[in-house]
Amino acid sequence: KAGVTQTPRYLIKTRGQQVTLSCSPISGHRSVSWYQQTPGQGLQFLFEYFSETQRNKGNFPGRFSGRQFSNSRSEMNVSTLELGDSALYLCASSIGLSRETQYFGPGTRLLVL
Amino acid sequence: GENVEQHPSTLSVQEGDSAVIKCTYSDSASNYFPWYKQELGKRPQLIIDIRSNVGEKKDQRIAVTLNKTAKHFSLHITETQPEDSAVYFCAAPGGGATNKLIFGTGTLLAVQP
Numbered sequence: 001k002a003g004v005t006q007t008p009r010y011l012i013k014t015r016g017q018q019v020t021l022s023c024s025p026i027s028g029h030r031s032v033s034w035y036q037q038t039p040g041q042g043l044q045f046l047f048e049y050f051s052e053t054q055r056n057k058g059n060f061p062g063r064f065s066g067r068q069f070s071n072s073r074s075e076m077n078v079s080t081l082e083l084g085d086s087a088l089y090l091c092a093s094s095i096g097l098s099r100e101t102q103y104f105g106p107g108t109r110l111l112v113l
Numbered sequence: 114g115e116n117v118e119q120h121p122s123t124l125s126v127q128e129g130d131s132a133v134i135k136c137t138y139s140d141s142a143s144n145y146f147p148w149y150k151q152e153l154g155k156r157p158q159l160i161i162d163i164r165s166n167v168g169e170k171k172d173q174r175i176a177v178t179l180n181k182t183a184k185h186f187s188l189h190i191t192e193t194q195p196e197d198s199a200v201y202f203c204a205a206p207g208g209g210a211t212n213k214l215i216f217g218t219g220t221l222l223a224v225q226p
Contacts, residue, residue: 031212043157043202043216056211090156098210099145104156 001027004093004105012111018079021108025072025093031055032074033102034066037088046089049074050097078110086112115140117205119217126193127225134220136203137185143205146186147214148177152199160201161188193224 005024013019025032034046045058049068066076072093078085088107094100116139126132138146144165149157163170163177163186170177176189190197200219207213 033212033214035214035216042218043214045207045213045215048211048213056207056209056213058213092212094212098212099206100212101147101159101162102212102214103159104149106156 004091004103006089006091006105006108008108009106010109010111012113013081014113015081015083017081018077019081019110020075020077021089021091021110023074023076023091023093023105025074025091026103029093029095029103030072031094031097031100032068032072033092033094034074034076035090035092036060037090037107038086043090046076055097081112083112086110115205115207115215117203117215117217119203119220121220122218123221123223125223125225128193128195130193132188132190132193132197132222132224134188134201134203134222135185136187136205136217137183138205138215139184140205140208141181141184142208143184145206146177146179147204148188149202149204150199151202151219157202190222193222195224195226198222198224 031050033048048056052068063079068074090107092102092104119136147162150160151157179186203217204214
């Protein structure tokens with residue numbers, strides 16, 4: 001099976017812009033979680049989707065949003081970008097909803113100037 | 114609240130020696146504990162996980178032990194090799210029916226040839 005894929009892999013934006021990142025889970029996986037990774041804060045949970053519904057959300061401002069489509073692909077959006085949003089954004093897919101093994105994608109590295 | 118502490122933050126060993134990384138968690142209801150290895154510029158990769166119905170799990174040179182009473186779990190790598198050099202993250206589930214993971218702050222393992 002193909003692994004988790006994310007696009008784009010690299011992105012450079014300026015403050016105030018918005019960005020949309022995409023994640024395609026492993027075939028048959030219905031759960032997608034998103035994480036932000038920075039040197040200072042480590043790996044932090046953003047949100048989780050299952051069957052097109054957001055099931056859980058981390059402590060991030062409302063500028064961070066996401067959605068999941070009927071084919072389980074997921075997107076996350078960050079509006080009004082700030083310098084501090086520069087990070088590696090990772091998505092992970094799982095088969096089911098609870099305490100399942102998560103497999104990570106390669107990430108999207110976002111640089112905000 | 115949910116919290117995972119990981120020690121040490123850096124670990125340097127000679128090739129062939131053993132390495133041990135320790136984590137503690139706060140939620141006594143946690144029952145799934147994965148370990149991820151992240152090489153520079155790459156995605157976190159699951160190397161081993163343990164569920165709370167067992168106290169130890171081994172996979173070749175890697176083992177994980179779990180002490181539910183003390184709420185801590187450890188990663189043991191024996192006969193370390195230079196390719197084991199990476200950042201290792203422990204994790205525990207967020208509360209409730211979710212795939213959300215709370216990650217430790219990571220351990221940078223350097224295996225000196």
